[in-house]
Amino acid sequence: MVTLEPARKPLKGALRVPGDKSISHRAVILGGIARGTTEITGFLPGADCLATVRCMQALGVTVEVLAPDHLKVTGVGLEGLREPADVLDVGNSGTTIRLLAGLVAGRPYLTVLTGDASIRRRPMDRVAVPLRQMGAQVDGREGGRLAPLVIRGGGLRPIHYRSPVASAQVKSAVLLAGLSAEGETGVTEPARSRDHTERMLAGFGARVRVEGTTAWVEGRPRLEGQRLEVPGDISSAAFFLVAAALVPGSEVLIENVGVNPTRTGILDALRAMGAPIEVLNLREAAGEPVADLLVRGGQALRGTVIAGNLIPRLIDEIPVLAVAAAVAEGPTEIRDAAELRVKESDRIAAVAAELRKLGARVEERPDGMIIEGGARLQGGQVESHGDHRLAMALAVAAQVAAGPVQIAGAEAVGVSFPGFFEHLQALRRGGGAAE
């Protein structure tokens, strides 16, 4: 349980958020199947990415932890991966289970993947279906819909998969499986999801083509180890962007944040709500655009519509955007976001329930929510539902509540942002500290 008092003065300072979660997972996976060593700096030492490290070790890859955010991966090549001696436990990490399902689908042995109670509720048929089309045997509870997943891989053929959902996890699972098939494997999505896998595969030497919302990879590539500098996670920066936008007089600089256009929907949405955010010092690192983000607080925010192709570009930021919407002037409508129901928690039901406890007016829809806006949030007791992003969104709400907010299950922040509360306290004291 964490208790947060409202911010009594502006949030001020400069900080660095930990490394991008999506990129950290991919760096360990691709490093493991490349030849030679891959040195990763800025790695996110959160529970999710550490689960990927343990799973890759169980598949025969050597990963040395030189510092919590600095790894040396000794790649064994795709052919060098070996049958794990035990069930692989992904913890709370959807990215780990879905990407590794794709990776091991191409390997000629048995892999069993499972995770915590939340993972065992989340849909796995979205990866089981295409991986079976490629020739892998994929089973699990409820006919392969739920983990534990049991995969007997090998002998894959390339496919062109038309995914019903815009999901980078599905796209990446199919592309990673495609590495073991001879010929070109493609995935077409209804809208463009994050493209870190495509960028990083190309950086490691694979032949990747992108045409609109279709990504192709040529199988059996020669992947070479790389030096990778993981940028800060915009999904973690999002909590401070919103907190600073809401607390009058705030001025917060978040340095070294990944600003890949498939991830920057949060900037578009906050700007549409009237929050002034500046993108400074734009540069490139590890094939990804990176910048410093400066946000100033105090402008009255207004409600907006968040829908369509914008959704995959800010899917993980919707809990914290809902907080901004609750206090903004006028209603905010979020639609086309049914995916939120199958995240770490049912984020539509959970966000609505918890924000209501603080006095917000939120109406649930099957694929989103209507947030009435104009709420004067009050203090109270809320819970994270075991969901890291909900815990952090509620901590942001606490900054502008009228009284103290107690968050049960706040330790969930360690999944993606160890040190979150320390950074928040530093900004409240007026001197955000760099990582």
Ligand code: S3P
């Ligand atoms: C991720 C993809 C997204 C996102 C998740 C990370 C990834 O999930 O919500 O936090 O790293 O590929 P979906 O692929 O289910 O949309």
